[in-house]
């Protein structure tokens with residue numbers, strides 16, 4: 001990519017899109033296209049077609065999607081499959097029609113089988129059944145990857161798919177109705193520590209900064225306490241307890257969005273579909289996506305211990321077995337991308353410290 005190339009970042013306000021935008025801007029790319037959702041609804045095919053015909057971007061980062069944690073995926077199954085298929089179909093097809101030089105599609109580690117051998121290599125895709133809780137989302141992501149691959153094979157485009165592990169960083173979703181585990185744990189323990197300190201003003205401040213449906217900062221202390229119970233935060237006999245989901249035994253790998261942004265810009269600048277095909281050397285071209293991860297995982301219970309230490313939460317943690325565990329383990333094999341020249345650098349505890357500092361001091 002040249003610094004003056006026209007680069008469209010779809011989803012530039014999200015966790016991933018904002019990190020890519022930040023990194024591109026810091027590196028001197030100055031012709032970024034960043035339309036607001038109010039002006040361009042990516043579910044609407046005509047709006048997307050008109051946008052591409054008018055703007056004719058050189059490069060596209062496809063980081064717009066319907067995204068959420070395990071419960072959101074499991075509950076809003078129709079929205080997750082419909083919105084993701086629509087957004088990616090519209091953008092990938094329009095990118096082909098308007099002769100985009102290169103497009104990067106973001107999938108997710110949930111594309112791999114539920115009981116996948118660990119660490120998960122690219123070629124394990126579609127070798128066994130998927131995890132139930134996020135099957136519709138995973139199927140949309142597999143379709144997106146296959147769409148990029150198929151357009152490359154039939155039309156000679158250069159559309160690369162990357163499959164990141166669980167991510168965290170600035171602009172994460174802290175809404176406890178739909179968040180992933182790491183932002184959820186940070187917020188739950190932050191709120192719970194306010195309770196330990198009898199700091200209801202702290203709870204109100206938090207709710208004003210990051211509003212959530214059904215829990216109003218103007219509630220009385222009693223109503224706030226009742227509302228927090230919905231999120232597993234309890235005050236009983238002067239003791240505060242946070243009840244987290246599942247057994248705490250599943251393992252997850254976490255990558256900071258700054259590392260992810262560096263990885264995808266590296267891929268955009270250095271790797272083309274033809275390189276990937278050559279490297280595979282297979283007759284039937286498939287599994288041309290690239291994993292992006294940190295390369296290490298930990299249990300949710302170990303993650304909770306780190307968040308407890310970082311947030312200073314001094315109450316108790318317990319586990320709610322009525323909530324789903326999801327996939328037991330999904331550690332990425334990142335050897336392909338490592339060999340191509342990229343490696344993650346932000347250690348998890350340092351990353352959590354940084355995001356918690358930003359959480360407490362929102363700009």
Ligand SMILES: NC(=O)C1=CN([C@@H]2O[C@H](COP(=O)(O)OP(=O)(O)OC[C@H]3O[C@@H](n4cnc5c(N)ncnc54)[C@H](OP(=O)(O)O)[C@@H]3O)[C@@H](O)[C@H]2O)C=CC1
Pocket residue numbers: 010011012013014015016017036037040041042043062063064065066067087106107108109163164165166167168171172173180
């Ligand atoms: N978060 C994670 O842990 C992981 C994410 N990924 C993938 O990375 C990508 C980005 O995820 P992430 O940044 O976390 O998600 P976010 O929810 O933070 O951001 C999604 C972005 O997409 C935009 N968007 C969604 N629907 C539409 C629409 N109809 N029209 C226009 N814009 C829309 C949102 O706009 P607005 O801001 O206006 O709402 C937002 O900017 C996704 O493809 C996701 O699958 C992969 C692995 C893990």
Ligand SMILES: C[C@H]1O[C@H](OP(=O)(O)OP(=O)(O)OC[C@H]2O[C@@H](n3cnc4c(=O)[nH]c(N)nc43)[C@H](O)[C@@H]2O)[C@@H](O)[C@@H](O)C1=O
Pocket residue numbers: 067068069070071073108109110133134137165166167178179180181182184185188244245246247250252300323324325326327
């Ligand atoms: C990135 C990835 O994210 C999703 O998959 P997931 O990794 O299973 O999602 P998660 O981050 O929400 O949970 C991870 C683990 O953590 C446990 N857990 C404990 N306590 C809380 C808790 O309070 N909130 C949440 N959300 N989880 C909790 C939870 O029970 C689970 O065992 C996909 O749907 C899909 O979107 C995808 O690709």
